[in-house]
Amino acid sequence: xxxxxxxxxxxxxxxxxxxxxxxxxxxxxxxxxxxxxxxxxxxxxxxxxxxxxxxxxxxxxxxxxxxxxxxxxxxxxxxxxxxxxxxxxxxxxxxxxxxxxxxxxxxxxxxxxxxxxxxxxxxxxxxxxxxxxxxxxxxxxxxxxxxxxxxxxxxxxxxxxxxxxxxxxxxxxxxxxxxxxxxxxxxxxxxxxxxxxxxxxxxxxxxxxxxxxxxxxxxxxxxxxxxxxxxxxxxxxxxxxxxxxxxxxxxxxxxxxxxxxxxxxxxxxxxxxxxxxxxxxxxxxxxxxxxxxxxxxxxxxxxxxxxxxxxxxxxxxxxxxxxxxxxxxxxxxxxxxxxxxxxxxxxxxxxxxxxxxxxxxxxxxxxxxxxxxxxxxxxxxxxxxxxxxxxxxxxxxxxxxxxxxxxxxxxxxxxxxxxxxxxxxxxxxxxxxxxxxxxxxxxxxxxxxxxxxxxxxxxxxxxxxxxxxxxxx
Amino acid sequence: xxxxxxxxxxxxxxxxxxxxxxxxxxxxxxxxxxxxxxxxxxxxxxxxxxxxxxxxxxxxxxxxxxxxxxxxxxxxxxxxxxxxxxxxxxxxxxxxxxxxxxxxxxxxxxxxxxxxxxxxxxxxxxxxxxxxxxxxxxxxxxxxxxxxxxxxxxxxxxxxxxxxxxxxxxxxxxxxxxxxxxxxxxxxxxxxxxxxxxxxxx
Numbered sequence: 001x002x003x004x005x006x007x008x009x010x011x012x013x014x015x016x017x018x019x020x021x022x023x024x025x026x027x028x029x030x031x032x033x034x035x036x037x038x039x040x041x042x043x044x045x046x047x048x049x050x051x052x053x054x055x056x057x058x059x060x061x062x063x064x065x066x067x068x069x070x071x072x073x074x075x076x077x078x079x080x081x082x083x084x085x086x087x088x089x090x091x092x093x094x095x096x097x098x099x100x101x102x103x104x105x106x107x108x109x110x111x112x113x114x115x116x117x118x119x120x121x122x123x124x125x126x127x128x129x130x131x132x133x134x135x136x137x138x139x140x141x142x143x144x145x146x147x148x149x150x151x152x153x154x155x156x157x158x159x160x161x162x163x164x165x166x167x168x169x170x171x172x173x174x175x176x177x178x179x180x181x182x183x184x185x186x187x188x189x190x191x192x193x194x195x196x197x198x199x200x201x202x203x204x205x206x207x208x209x210x211x212x213x214x215x216x217x218x219x220x221x222x223x224x225x226x227x228x229x230x231x232x233x234x235x236x237x238x239x240x241x242x243x244x245x246x247x248x249x250x251x252x253x254x255x256x257x258x259x260x261x262x263x264x265x266x267x268x269x270x271x272x273x274x275x276x277x278x279x280x281x282x283x284x285x286x287x288x289x290x291x292x293x294x295x296x297x298x299x300x301x302x303x304x305x306x307x308x309x310x311x312x313x314x315x316x317x318x319x320x321x322x323x324x325x326x327x328x329x330x331x332x333x334x335x336x337x338x339x340x341x342x343x344x345x346x347x348x349x350x351x352x353x354x355x356x357x358x359x360x361x362x363x364x365x366x367x368x369x370x371x372x373x374x375x376x377x378x379x380x381x382x383x384x385x386x387x388x389x390x391x392x393x394x395x396x397x398x399x400x401x402x403x404x405x406x407x408x409x410x411x412x413x414x415x416x417x418x419x420x421x422x423x424x425x426x427x428x429x430x431x432x433x434x435x436x437x438x439x440x441x442x443x444x445x446x447x448x449x450x451x452x453x454x455x456x457x458x459x460x461x462x463x464x465x466x467x468x469x470x471x472x473x
Numbered sequence: 474x475x476x477x478x479x480x481x482x483x484x485x486x487x488x489x490x491x492x493x494x495x496x497x498x499x500x501x502x503x504x505x506x507x508x509x510x511x512x513x514x515x516x517x518x519x520x521x522x523x524x525x526x527x528x529x530x531x532x533x534x535x536x537x538x539x540x541x542x543x544x545x546x547x548x549x550x551x552x553x554x555x556x557x558x559x560x561x562x563x564x565x566x567x568x569x570x571x572x573x574x575x576x577x578x579x580x581x582x583x584x585x586x587x588x589x590x591x592x593x594x595x596x597x598x599x600x601x602x603x604x605x606x607x608x609x610x611x612x613x614x615x616x617x618x619x620x621x622x623x624x625x626x627x628x629x630x631x632x633x634x635x636x637x638x639x640x641x642x643x644x645x646x647x648x649x650x651x652x653x654x655x656x657x658x659x660x661x662x663x664x665x666x667x668x669x670x671x672x673x674x675x
Contacts, residue, residue, distance in 0.1 A: 013670065016662050021644040025656050027666045029673065037559065039510040048653070053660070054667070056675055065508060079508035086510045120672055130558035130582055144582050146560035147512075148589030148651075156656040158663055162640050194495055195552040198581055228555070230581045263671045295495050295555075315551060315599065319494050412557075414504045433499045433556060440503075440522040 002166035004273035006122075006235055007201050010141040013267070014124045016158055023160040029123035030140075031058045031153050032109045033096070035065055035087040036414070037128030041150035042090040052094040054157040059118055060091045060098040063108045064414045068377050068404035071101055080415065094154075107380020107406040110134035110222065110348040114214070115382055117247025121236035121264035126153055131348045131430065133224040136233030137217035138240055139267065141201075143231040164230070165276035167200045171208035173284030178465040180358075181216035182350060182428070182448035184208065186289035186299045187281060188220075189227040194297040197229025200276070203269060204234050208283030214243045215352040222349045223430050226296040235268045290335045290461055291432050291446040293323030298432075299446070302463045306331050326434055327443050335461045338445065341423040343368070343456035344437075345401070345449055346377030347411040350428035355449040356387050359428075360395045362453035365470040368400030369459030375402040375417070377409040401456070413438025426455035480648035481591050483620045484573035486545030487613060488628070489535050490606035491520070496549065497556035498583065502565045504557075515561055516568030536569065540613035548606045549576035551599075554583025563587045573619045575626055575635065577602050588641050591650050593621050597635045601626075605633075622646050 002008055014027040031054075038060075045051070052058065065080040075081040091098040099105040099112050106112070110131050113119040121139035126132060128150045135142035145159065153159055171184055189196075202224050209217065217234045224232030234240075241261065244250055250257045287301040298320065300306060308331040309320040324331065329338065345351065345359055356378065368374045376396050378384035384406055387393060393403045410417040411429035418438025419425055425437055425444050432444035445461060454464035506518040524534040531537045547566065553576045554562060563586045566574070573593045584594045597605075608615070608628050618627040619635075621642055626635045637645075644650040656663075667673045 014666070016666050017659050019649070019652065019655060020647060021640045021649055021652075023640045023644075023652075025659060027663060027670065029670065036507055040512055040560075043511060050653070050657070053663075054675060057673070064504075077508075083508060083510060123672060128558060128560075130556065132558075144558035146558055146563075146582060146586035146589060148560060149585065152653050152656060155653050156660070156663060157667070158656050158659070160652040160656065162638075194555060195578055195580070198552075198578065225556075225582075228552070228580065260672055295497075297495075315494060322493075412499075412504045414508065431497075431499070431556060433497045435503055435522050436499050438505070 002274055002276050004270035005166045005203060005275065006139055006233055006267050006269045007141060007166050007203070009267045010122055010124065011163060013122070019160055021160065023162050025158045026124060026161050028126050028153050028157050028159055029057065030118055030125045032113055032125065032127035033058060033060045033150065034109050034129065035062050035083045037147050038150055039083065039086045039090065040147045041154055044151040045154055050155045052096065052154045055095040057157060058096045060087060060096050061106055061109050061112055062087060062100060064408045064412065066101065066407040067415050068407045068409050068417055071405055104381050107382065108348045108351065108408055111352060111379035111383065114138065114218065115247065115380060117244060117249030120244065121240060122267040126159060130225045131222050133230065133232050134218050134222040134348055136221040136224065136231055137214060139233055139236035139264065141231060141233065144225065164199055164201045166203055167277040167279060168203045168205055168275045170206035170278065170280045171204065171283040172206045172280060173208055173282050175208050175283050175286060178288060178450065179286050180448040180450070181212055181219040183286050183289040184283065185220045185223040186296065186446065187286055189223065189297045190299040192227055192279065194226065194295050195228040197224065197227040200229050202229040202232035204232060209234055210237065213354060214239060215354045218352070219349050223296065226430060236264050288448060288451050288463065290451065292327060292329050292335055293320060294326055294432055294434050295319065296430065296432060296446060298323055300335065302336060303334060306333055306335065335445065336463060338461040339424060340372060340426045340445065340455050340460060342419060342425040343372055343374035343452050344410045344425055344427040344429065345375070345452050346409050347429035348379065349430040350449045351377060351379030351383065353383050353386050355428065356392050359449040359453040360392045362450050362464060362467065363399045363401070363457065364395050366399055366457045368456045371459050372456055374400060374456040375404055377404045378406050380406045410437055412436060426452045426461065428452045478648045478651045479591065481593065481645040482622045483618060484546060484593060485616055485618045486572060487543060487615060488546040488548055488609035488617045489541040489544035490548045490609045491535055492550060492606060494551040495555055496553050498554055498559050498562040499556055501554065501562040502559065507559060507561050512561065512564040515565040519565040519569045543570065545570055545572040546617045546619055547571045547574045548602060548609055549574060550602060551577040553579050555580040558582045560586045563590055563592060567592060575602065575605065575619060588644060588650055591645065593619060593637060593641065593645055595619055595626065595635045595637050597626065597633060601633050
């Protein structure tokens with residue numbers, strides 16, 4: 001068993017009791033809720049005549065169903081309106097703070113928590129959303145839960161959990177030009193598999209991780225769940241503390257920063273911490289990674305051939321065959337040149353300001369391919385405002401991208417933003433599951449934001465590093 | 474405050490095999506069916522896009538086949554339930570009629586959600602599962618006995634070893650799989666913990 005890791009320490013700090021099942025009752029420092037997975041939990045509380053125990057440690061937003069074009073109320077989609085109204089009612093009754101669209105603070109739950117300083121090192125954070133692992137970027141222990149567990153947390157501010165093993169994933173060296181955090185995590189999942197992380201928490205370390213900004217660390221921790229690990233984290237450091245200083249909470253309570261910093265330092269993994277497993281990846285060898293299949297583990301470097309199913313492990317062959325049939329790709333080809341119909345820049349993985357900045361650099365002075373519909377969906381209202389202050393919206397719109405309002409959007413197709421028929425989508429999101437983007441025949445190719453920008457311009461999957469210079473006209 | 478939580482030592486019923494690795498929760502219940510504020514009625518949408526084409530005509534899928542309509546033991550392969558944390562997935566399966574799932578492996582959040590509903594997620598190796606799935610195809614009316622306490626699965630004349638996670642086994646067999654009341658009873662210790670943590674202002 002691991003010892004002296006951040007996971008061990010945060011677990012210990014938050015242990016309330018040992019339950020008769022052998023599980024630990026863990027205190028939850030921050031409970032984030034949204035409109036899709038919480039209404040049934042509030043219903044269960046009501047049935048049992050229970051109240052929200054710690055509303056002040058709970059924070060709500062709306063992201064999955066919120067329209068990204070016309071947001072006037074009532075929403076055009078009755079079901080979306082009902083879910084929004086239900087959430088409004090629930091948070092009002094319980095006295096829970098709600099970053100609704102009128103506040104200017106609404107956005108994807110995993111974007112707004114860090115923005116507002118709700119997400120902090122050494123906190124336990126849960127949300128009825130599997131991408132809650134995102135918050136681990138700050139050295140928090142953060143994981144997704146189901147609705148019955150949301151009921152537990154609302155009623156008790158605790159959760160019943162079993163302790164997991166810890167795998168350290170050390171990414172050494174420096175990432176090459178055009179290679180991003182997204183490529184690192186796609187590579188991790190490709191190597192360790194979509195279920196390689198089951199039973200583990202991932203600690204990301206090494207030079208390539210430490211030199212990332214917080215947004216990059218969030219992209220990596222975000223997709224831990226795609227590798228089967230319910231939680232992933234990066235030890236907090238100066239980059240983390242600089243971010244914290246600049247959030248609402250610490251701007252309003254500057255004394256808290258000095259008060260909490262010793263705690264943050266104390267929960268870092270010890271230099272001689274023991275891990276259950278260690279994996280090393282040479283970051284300098286990576287190239288942009290794209291997926292060829294229908295699980296996030298089916299990825300390849302942009303210059304690599306799509307594998308023959310027979311060359312894969314026996315238990316992966318069947319899935320690979322079906323995936324290749326669905327995607328209509330041929331083993332031996334590269335993904336370069338794969339024609340796309342839609343380009344989606346968004347999601348809790350890659351819709352923060354630096355993601356949009358990097359994509360805008362690629363887009364500037366170019367035009368979206370005539371056969372492609374392209375959209376940018378900023379991760380939050382704040383990201384949107386900050387991007388507009390820099391003129392990124394104009395760059396995208398001039399090139400032919402739609403510039404939308406914040407939400408989950410086409411990552412999972414719960415609002416109007418969906419693939420149609422067998423459209424292929426270059427997507428900065430996190431899941432290429434069949435049907436994920438709203439059409440069961442739709443085809444999703446996951447990639448980093450600059451690669452999405454390049455694909456939008458060229459109308460096909462393109463190595464952004466080889467995009468021709470924009471020539472003045 | 475709450476009704477007695479049933480002890481679940483075993484589940485007995487006929488089976489239904491759903492084959493394939495990495496069957497994610499978007500496939501178990503597509504996102505468009507989650508635009509609801511209760512879990513009622515989700516059963517009919519289980520595996521919807523795998524069961525119906527664009528014209529809502531039935532496709533080949535075990536959940537469509539008449540001989541499996543009364544099944545309560547689902548036999549699956551590896552990494553079942555990966556992806557989204559949506560409890561709508563096990564809720565849909567449960568409301569369709571599933572009381573226990575036997576598979577090669579399960580995604581963690583999915584297994585946790587099943588436990589919270591009192592649905593055992595029992596694991597066995599690849600060959601064992603393939604044999605079980607074949608047996609179910611040949612014996613759609615044959616009873617399967619999933620013994621959570623003994624960690625075995627019995628079908629026909631065959632009994633095979635299976636694995637039930639320790640905490641899951643205890644939670645199910647001792648009737649403590651619904652943890653709300655249990656954890657609520659520690660409210661004082663929770664308040665102490667809140668007071669002790671440096672970052673909590675309550």
